[in-house]
Amino acid sequence: MLPFRARFWIVAPTVGALAGLLYGSIFGGEPLVTAIRGIFIGAPLMLYERGLLARRWRELTRRAATPVFAVATLATYIAMIVLGNAVAGTILHRGFGVMADARSAMMMTETGFAYALGISALATFVFRVRELMGPRVFASLLVGRYHRPITEERIFLFLDVAGSTRFAEEHGDLAAQSWLGAIFAALALPVHRARGSIDDYVGDMALVSWSMERGTRDAACLRCVFDFVRSIEAGSESWTARFGAVPAFRAALHCGPVVTAEIGLERRKIAYFGDALNTTSRLEGLAKELDVPVIVSGDLLDRLGPLPADLRAVDLGLRPVRGRKEPLRIAAVREVGVDRIPGLAGAGARQKS
Template sequence: MHATRAGFWILAPIIGLVAGLLYSMAFDAELFVSAVRGAFIGFPVLLYERGLLLRGWRDLIRRAATPIFMVATVATYVATIAVGNAAAGTILNHGFGYMPDARAAMMMSESGFAYALGISALATFVFRVRDLMGPRVFASLLIGRYHRPITEERIFMFLDVTGSTRFAEEHGDLAAQRWLGAIFSALAGPVHRSRGSIDDYVGDMALVSWSMERGTQDAACLRCLFDFARVIKDDSEQWIARFGEVPTFRAALHCGPVVTAEIGLERRKIAHFGDALNTTSRLEGLAKELGVDVLVSGDLLDRLGQMPIEFLVSDLGSRPLRGRKEPLRVATVSERTIQPFTGGFQA
């Protein structure tokens, strides 16, 4: 994960530089100057989109309606363009003697501003579509990865928000929807940090998945779950202030081969088919029966290998599951460093 972020710090300015070179070819501008301006303008925009710059503001407007999101994001891009261009102009003037004074070097031509604004508007639209579809689904549809069904191994997590029916009865369906929306928004960060994908929402349940390589690396699938528990716990006062209580949840994790394919025509979707997905769903029901917060299959534990020291695994033996001929070995997992608390996992 750290290597991926390090690569981004190299890739981001290169992307901006390429955009600057394209501008120079389109408008017959100075090649070197356009490249420098492109790097300084594109780099902070990409930092912003990765949540490394103005993260709180970015998260706030991503929750807004699409028209508000579009206007606010383009306005943010314009401000970023102005600052990046000013930084580039200063360096071009002081470092390379470009233009007689720094103030003139920081000015942007009308064509340059229109180009940057047009690219920003296009990027805003693309990123909004990506948010609506999910980064993994968007990228996979874009490159046609699952246009033909393929068999792959994935890790699945069913995360169920407990008490949602009671909450709806007490506060109404609209309040319950806002509550679930806030919970699933809070889940996005931990899933992103673990390099997973939120594949679907079904009522009060979220389906999260990882490729086998990403999910098993340093037990990322489990780290995502406990990361989410900490996010809920750390914001417990805000949850109480907004909704009168702190969310609780339980989760089940399993892995195995599935067939993944694009389905639908007017509304395209990437869907998984196979026993691994069905088994994960049944494990979530078993977790409820056993009264445990986290239930992990023995198959996944075997694939995770040496468990990180902070996780404590408690074997629950082999349990029968509806629809399976053979019982499945299961265990519950907890963090050694976390004491029981109200919120996050069930109290």
């Protein structure tokens, strides 16, 4: 399967072409002409909104005050629409003989411009809502999957940022919030690659979950943790220059049945209820107590089966877990042959197999 970014370079022109064909069916026009114009107008706008085109400019405008952001975004859309239409017109004239001259081919009607701007605004709104809710939550709410509570088995990961309180004391709450925001933003891609879902943020902790089938495939839930750590380590110089510290983490993973349902009225979200979620939270506290960077329940290890050759589980025995009658078998997981795991908190990160 192609990576997400590669797939979007295919999705964006396809959606642009469909938008162009829709315009042709409503206002009239040759399908070839409207489809090509749709590709060259719609695709750049979608790629821009996904951060795949003019990324620095997009990040700069998003950090600006809301009025400045709105004006800059509108100007960017207009420039992309005009330029995209000009490129499409040139191709249509020279490649397909459309219009008597290139200038006429590059002209755009007021209706066409308004349509392109309106569709772009609608697509942007959908993208922003999707980003706010998360892809899985957005899709589930859209189709009403959890409109009625259901029972399902899920894998949960509690990823805790170590030392956040000390960072806030040294740098202030605003700097700490920026630091956590950057960390959680960096978490998005590893979670996406592992086909998981970031379901919530609670203080300095992120809650990630998987369906059992997705999370157990090639130990994706475990690989997500180490993939994230590697991405942080690769940018360690940037983290140090920007924040004065490279983030470190503790991770706890567990699985089990939960009840999943939509809750809320004015602000709806998908919530989980059950012992599995509570136990994962307790394991995160146990990881801190035992000074272990990555802790996994025996229940999850049994479902994962034999771990990939590059991962190793170290049995930590049966441990009492608050809220459970029976002790829980737990293990520490680390990469084979790694002397120190950068970015992972705890003495266990310095062991060597």
